[in-house]
Amino acid sequence: MARKANAISPFNITALALGMAFLYLPIVILVIYSFNDSRLVTVWGGWSLRWYREFFNDRAMLDAAWMSLRVAAVSATIATLLGTLAAVGLVRGERFRGRSLFSGMLYAPLVMPEVISGLSLLLLFVALNAERGFWTVTIAHTTLTMCFVTVVVQSRLASLDRSLEEAAMDLGCDPVQAFLRVTLPLIVPAIAAGWMLAFTLSLDDVVIASFTTGPGSATLPIRIYSEVRLGVKPEINAICTMVIALIAVTIVLASLASKLSSSEAKSAAPL
């Protein structure tokens, strides 16, 4: 009787199955149709790599993809550095003046509508007379994604046993050494996961990039967006499939990193 109250019911199973189908079917359909030979997106004309070839001959698209990859790699790296420092300050810094403003500034961009972030950064760049292009988009993406990195690293750091650092310091390390030799190796997987999250977020953004980029330096999402507004094109299906594949590889790496993190945490602090 009591057990029955917690058993999984057919209703639960149905909800889960429908939910997962809803989440995954559109993506699966998109991937399948990217291999469609027909020019009409809705008619199946047999398997083919035609639209992938089309993409690799499309100079403008390739330039945009290259720009996006560079922005994503650079902004994710700066964001990971700053986000990790911010997480260390928030978790280990105890109380300091302006702490709540700091954490507020780091949480707000997580939910802030992108049109506001984009517009405000653009107005700053115009006021500073900065030339818009690669660096302005990179700075904008760094600002957004470092907040996500902070959250990821912060949760890992908060769950870490502080007595490890204290033990290192009792054994003669100064705080910086204790951090570099004890803490950092333990949070490296979280830092790696943060970098990959920042990378994919940057690769995905269309709104903030539209505001902060200049003429002639469109990112891949900006190009995709302007094509999509004109309707469905098979080439876009192929590009989207490649982006999904890139992201899938990133996710696998990130989950391997976090798996490593949890097994290392277990061996470092056996309970």
Added chain:
Amino acid sequence: MSARRIFAQPARYAAIAPYVWMVLFFLVPFGFVLKISLSQTAIAQPPYVPLFDFTEGWAAIKAAFAQLTLDNFSLLVSDNLYISSYLRSLVVAVTSTLILLLIGYPIAYGMARLPQRWQAIAMMLVIIPFWTSFLIRIYAWINILQHDGLLNKVLLALHLVSTPVVWLSTDSAMYIGIVYSYLPFMILPLYATLARMDPSLLEAASDLGASPLRAFWLVTFPLSLPGVGAGALLCFIPIVGEFVIPDLLAGSSSMMIGQTLWLEFFTNKDWPVAAAAAVALLVLLVPPLLLYDRLQRRQLGGAN
């Protein structure tokens, strides 16, 4: 001095660089938005009359202050386009959040009931789409919803409709897109509170004679309210300012505030009005943002 206190000092120094970065690229830009929302539109590049010119000294600054204008804001209040786009943003955000709650709750509930090992896999499955490009997911739906797309083919084959239904450029398409994009944001906080719940509470309710439905309403649902709140805010706040989904999926007859801002900025090149719209949108979002911040703090406090 304890080791913990000694460690705190350099940790605070670590925060300096990100602190300066966020002040420079997050806080200061809002100052510019505020400033430009109060200035006048100009035809020149950039399209606004600069308010301050510090090289001209104090008198110029005083004169500049006299020039501050609320014209852009009075335009927002007087023009029907802006009022209706605000209202539409609110209606769309509230409706979508409710739909998300109705769809997300059963899924999160089902996840929390799975055996431990499966829970981790289910969570991974919910998170993965969040990593996949947002734009691509909307594009995937355009594929499905177009005139001779898969949805119409299925509906016709099942004889549910006799002629293809127009999905694209309608509100239903937009709601499908929003629900699809934000579902993980709703499921994860709900799942987090539901999974933490002590199963013996439900056993107790059932031992005391409550039917499963009654036990759900009297025990499970009230205890999951923090998750409901977090999920609702996490969806509501960004949906209010949503631009890409309504732009690609909804019709052009009525716009959300994010679209109006975009239009003023990119098409009409009226930067001051766009900035005023951003300020007004921000004001609208301050109460839910503060609420979210409080929830977040309480949960972090509870975790420690």
